[in-house]
Amino acid sequence: AKTLRFVLGDQLNRRVSSLVDLDDGDVVLIVEVMAEATYVRHHKQKIAFLFSAMRHFAVELEAEGIAVDYVRLDDPGNTGSFTGELERAAARHAPTRVVVTEPGEWRVWAMMQDWRDDLAVPVEIRDDNRFLCPRREFADWAGDRRALRMETFYRGMRRRTGLLMDGKEPVGGQWNFDADNRKKLPKNHAVPNRLRFAPDATTREVFALVERHFAGHFGDLDGFGWPVTRGEALDALKHFIADGLPTFGDYQDAMKAGAPFLYHALISPPLNAGLLTAEEVCRAAERAYREGAAPLHCAEGFIRQILGWREYVRGLYWARMPAYAETNALDATRDLPWFYWSGETEMNCLAQVVSETRAHAYAHHIQRLMVTGNFALLAGLAPAQVEEWYLVVFADAYEWVELPNVHGMVLWADGGVMGSKPYAASGAYINRMSDYCGACRYDVAKKAGPDACPFNYLYWNFLMANADRLEGNPRLAMPYRSLAKMTPARKAEIASDAASFLDGLSADAPSASRAIP
Ligand code: SF4
Incomplete structure (x- = not known):
């Protein structure tokens, strides 16, 4: 029996739920499609980052001996959509089933429901294990309450994961140390250089593709410095934990002209694309605190962004969409200025x-x-x-x-x-x-x-x-x-x-x- 495992561009992790039981003979499908690159006119770097990361991920899977069917944007016959490419791949490989991990967006979730109805083979949609709080659990917590406060959710997640906990109590006797996190940068404060990654041959090839197809999109490619492999993403995390985290909390709200990165982690693109997991990122920050390499208010402030805020917005999105997007409580109607x-x-x-x-x-x-x-x-x-x-x-x-x-x-x-x-x-x-x-x-x-x-x-x-x-x-x-x-x-x-x-x-x-x- 052959399983076709369809991995989306933001699920680039060997441990993602669609790949956990990979068998000999299975095929992993990864596709670059026009519809996903253009449903909004994404920043050029965003498209380049994802296509490059997808291409690198495919190569890493192949190096493990896994069969990967990778469809490039320019490949002849590319239908331009997830559905079209899944149908073509199903015809090529004649799998007995298709396995996917649930997507990050409603738009794609609706497509997946159609795949279940329309494809000739069974389609299994698995929970997204890139997050710490499953959709169902958040929905249970949210119930039909009108107001959903992050702080309550965050405390529950601290208890559940044991992150920064001493038994039943939060480390340091407080859940939140934001009072220590609102400093302005002192005058003449020298901000350290941050680790950036020079584009390699694969990324440069993708740049050419982006300039060919998306020249009219917002954004420049020149400043590209994102990690595009798991190895680079881990280097970025390590660098942040050592050089950024110890000062992160103090200056996380500060802004300085010409210093766009300050002490921020710069891991949200790889994290949201699956190259890092929320769990490993939080554990790394906790370890730095426990080993005395970062003060508590910095580690807590950072962990709250990932374990609290990020999980919370994702849970809320799934619990309240699609109706959530329709409200306009302040009747705001002005057009976005140029x-x-x-x-x-x-x-x-x-x-x-x-x-x-x-x-x-x-x-x-x-x-x-x-x-x-x-x-x-x-x-x-x-x-x-x-x-x-x-x-x-x-x-x-x-x-x-x-x-x-x-x-x-x-x-x-x-x-x-x-x-x-x-x-x-x-x-x-x-x-x-x-x-x-x-x-x-x-x-x-x-x-x-x-x-x-x-x-x-x-x-x-x-x-x-x-x-x-x-x-x-x-x-x-x-x-x-x-x-x-x-x-x-x-x-x-x-x-x-x-x-x-x-x-x-x-x-x-x-x-x-x-x-x-
Ligand atoms: Fe400051 Fe000018 Fe912005 Fe006002 S508009 S907050 S003066 S930078």
Whole structure:
């Protein structure tokens, strides 16, 4: 009996559930298809990273003596879709069954249901063992509760895995050490070089393919430095644990112009593609703490991102989709401004983050949440457009991780399922956590007028415009009290500054500028 094992591009792990019982005579199918590269116009580095990692993974399987049927994007006869390629492979190999691991996105999950109905052979869909919390378990925990808080889930996961636990108690007597994790980078602080990987022959071959087929997509390939094999991904993890983790916590919220990586792990692309597992990443950070190589607040803050936040957004995605994406709790409808693609804005913070994103297909969590995200929230940008942007521009973005983070955390479009309040902030936050404001044409200290930092009046304008929805929120009691003390004239000034700024935003490319970057 021959089994056809279909491994998707983000399941590149020898231990993934679809490969655990691999037998002699089985065939592993891996396909590059146009539909997956273009259902949104992914950043060039994202496509290059995945195709290169897929090609390397196929070679590693073959080196083990495993039969791999690898379909390249340019292969004659490539139908361009998962379904078409699975049908062709089933005809080539005449397997007795097909085995797959459940996918990361609803879109593909729906396809898999059709495979079960339409293929002539049985299709077995297995749990995704790249995650620590199975979908069913999260759904049981979530039940039909309206609000789902990460912190409660995270504590459960700590208990379940024993990570950073002393018996029944959290190590250090506290679950969360975020109070120690919000430092600004000291002036003249030298950020160390981070480990990046020069593109090898396979990656360079993929670059040529990407330039041939996806030249119009956002992003540059020049700055590519992602690990594309399991070996490189493990090197990246080791490097981070030794050089980044001991300082990670302190400066994880800091931003610095020209320093896109700071102390961040840079493992989200390989982790989300299966080259690393959540479990090994968390265990490595815990080991560093237990061996005295990293302080507790750094190890805990990092582990919370993976064991807590990442597992939580993935569970929420599967428990609440597809209805989750449909809400728009703040009735936000403005089109995404063109500068999200071009970086052409006088707001230095946004220009920095967009240009770093174009160069690296990466921005760290505070840049995503408090710069591009905060602006999208305050300006009332339409959730679906913002969500597509996040899915396109980051090398680590898949809908399971992007959608809850943007819909719930960034835009509060879910009306409070994820977060108890919107993460709205004025320019003062960005100024405190970065060095962006010094070089900005706007003045972060000014509250009104054409030179004032737009975040300042947009923040108050956002609270005024959404008062009927947010005023009763206890976590916003303080800003609403300040708002209540403002004179009608001051409120009118805020509304007028915000209106003239927002009216000046354009969703279209200036005619001189190139088409979609
Ligand atoms: Fe951004 Fe305002 Fe600072 Fe300029 S002044 S960098 S717009 S926060």
